[in-house]
Amino acid sequence: MTQRKKNNIIIGSLCAVVLLMAVGYAAFSSILNIKGTSSISSNWKVLITNVVSKNIVGSATNAEEPSWEDLTATFKTNLVSPGDSIEYDITIENRGNLNATLDKITLSDSNNEAIKFTSSGLEEGTELNAGGTATLTVKVEYDSNVTSQPENTEGTFTVTLDYSQKEGGVPSTPITSTDLTANTVETGDGLYTDDYNSGRYVYKGANPANYITFNNELWRILSVESDGSLKIIKNESIGSMQWDSTGVNNWARPADLNTYLNNDYYNSLDANFRDLVISHNFGIGKVDKYGEASYNFTSQIKAENSEVWDGKVALITLGDFMNANSNKETCYSLSNISMQDRVCKTSNYILSLISGDYFILTLTPDNSTHSVHRITNSGGTLEYNVTVSEMVFPVLYLKSGLSLTGDGSQGNPYTIN
Numbered sequence: 001m002t003q004r005k006k007n008n009i010i011i012g013s014l015c016a017v018v019l020l021m022a023v024g025y026a027a028f029s030s031i032l033n034i035k036g037t038s039s040i041s042s043n044w045k046v047l048i049t050n051v052v053s054k055n056i057v058g059s060a061t062n063a064e065e066p067s068w069e070d071l072t073a074t075f076k077t078n079l080v081s082p083g084d085s086i087e088y089d090i091t092i093e094n095r096g097n098l099n100a101t102l103d104k105i106t107l108s109d110s111n112n113e114a115i116k117f118t119s120s121g122l123e124e125g126t127e128l129n130a131g132g133t134a135t136l137t138v139k140v141e142y143d144s145n146v147t148s149q150p151e152n153t154e155g156t157f158t159v160t161l162d163y164s165q166k167e168g169g170v171p172s173t174p175i176t177s178t179d180l181t182a183n184t185v186e187t188g189d190g191l192y193t194d195d196y197n198s199g200r201y202v203y204k205g206a207n208p209a210n211y212i213t214f215n216n217e218l219w220r221i222l223s224v225e226s227d228g229s230l231k232i233i234k235n236e237s238i239g240s241m242q243w244d245s246t247g248v249n250n251w252a253r254p255a256d257l258n259t260y261l262n263n264d265y266y267n268s269l270d271a272n273f274r275d276l277v278i279s280h281n282f283g284i285g286k287v288d289k290y291g292e293a294s295y296n297f298t299s300q301i302k303a304e305n306s307e308v309w310d311g312k313v314a315l316i317t318l319g320d321f322m323n324a325n326s327n328k329e330t331c332y333s334l335s336n337i338s339m340q341d342r343v344c345k346t347s348n349y350i351l352s353l354i355s356g357d358y359f360i361l362t363l364t365p366d367n368s369t370h371s372v373h374r375i376t377n378s379g380g381t382l383e384y385n386v387t388v389s390e391m392v393f394p395v396l397y398l399k400s401g402l403s404l405t406g407d408g409s410q411g412n413p414y415t416i417n
C-alpha cells in the first residue's frame with residue numbers, strides 16, 4: 001500500500017473489534033443418597049453461531065469477513081470519513097438442554113474518542129431457553145463531530161455476556177427420535193399412527209408440538225418413519241422458485257429444483273447438521289386429482305409411491321399435506337378438500353407456513369406431463385405448470401436414533417444433542 005493510500009484511510013488500516021462472550025455457570029449443591037446407578041444428562045452449551053454485517057453507511061467496509069468460534073466473535077472494520085458506520089448482528093444460541101439467563105452485560109472502553117461503539121438487542125435478565133437464539137447488535141461508527149485526522153487510528157471494543165443456568169431450569173430428559181411414538185393421539189393436535197403405512201407416525205392438526213431445531217433454524221417434523229428416521233420440513237420458505245424451466249414434471253430427470261436443492265442448498269447446510277441427513281426414498285408418482293385418487297386417499301398414496309426417487313432433499317408430497325389434517329370427517333380426500341378448503345385450513349399446520357398470496361410447491365406431479373400440485377393459501381390444492389414459481393420449503397430425512405431434548409413446542413423445540 002502506498003503512503004498516499006494510507007493517508008486517505010483516516011481511521012487506520014483496521015479497526016479491530018473483538019466480542020468476547022464469557023459464560024458463567026450457576027453452581028448448585030445437593031446432598032444425594034443414591035442406591036443403584038445414576039448419570040448426569042445435563043448439557044450446558046451457550047455459544048456464538050453467526051455474525052452478519054448490515055446497515056453500512058458511507059464508505060465503511062469489512063476489512064475482513066467476520067469470524068466466530070465458540071464464545072468469541074471478531075470483526076474488523078475500515079472507516080474512512082466522519083459519519084461512516086456499520087452494524088454487526090451476532091447470533092447467540094443455546095445448544096444445550098439447560099435454560100439460561102443473561103445476568104450481566106459488560107461493555108469495555110474503546111480508548112479512542114473518534115470511534116464510537118454501541119450495542120443493542122439484549123438486556124440483562126433476558127432468558128435464552130434450550131434450543132433458542134438471541135441477537136446482539138454492535139454498531140461501529142466514526143464520530144461525525146471529528147474534524148481532523150486523529151493520531152490514534154485504531155480501537156478495540158469488548159462486550160462480555162455472563163450467562164447462568166436459569167433458576168428452576170431443570171433440563172428435560174433426553175429421548176431418542178423413536179421415543180416420540182410413545183405419545184400418540186387419536187383426536188386433536190399431535191402424533192398419529194399412520195393408517196396407510198405400517199410402522200409410520202404422522203403429525204396432524206392446527207399446531208402440533210412438532211417443532212425441531214435443525215441447521216440453527218426452525219423446522220417441523222412431518223413424520224416418524226418406520227425405520228426411526230424423521231421426515232422434516234423447513235418452517236420458512238427459501239424463496240419462490242420454478243419446479244422446472246423446461247415444462248416437464250419429471251423430478252428424477254432431474255428437474256431444475258431437484259438439482260438446486262441437492263447441490264447448492266444441501267451444501268449450504270452447516271456441516272455438523274448435514275451429516276445428520278440421510279438419503280431416502282421420496283414418492284414421485286403422478287396423482288390424478290380427477291381420478292380415483294380424488295376420493296380415495298389409499299389410491300392417492302398408492303399412486304404417489306408407484307414411482308420413487310432416492311435423494312437427500314426434496315419437497316412435501318401431496319400425501320404429506322393431506323395426512324397432516326386432523327379433521328378426518330371432512331378433509332379425508334382431495335375432492336372433499338376442494339369443496340371444504342377453508343374448513344380444512346383450520347386443522348392442518350402446513351397451511352400456517354404460507355404467507356401472502358403464494359402457494360407451496362409439492363413434489364407430486366399431476367396426471368399430465370407439465371403440471372404439479374400446489375397447496376393453496378385457502379387450504380386446498382391446484383395444479384399449475386412447472387414453470388410457474390411458488391414458495392419452496394425443503395424437506396429431508398434425519399437419521400434414526402437421534403438424542404433430543406425439548407418438548408416440541410415453538411418456544412421449546414426439540415433440539416438435537
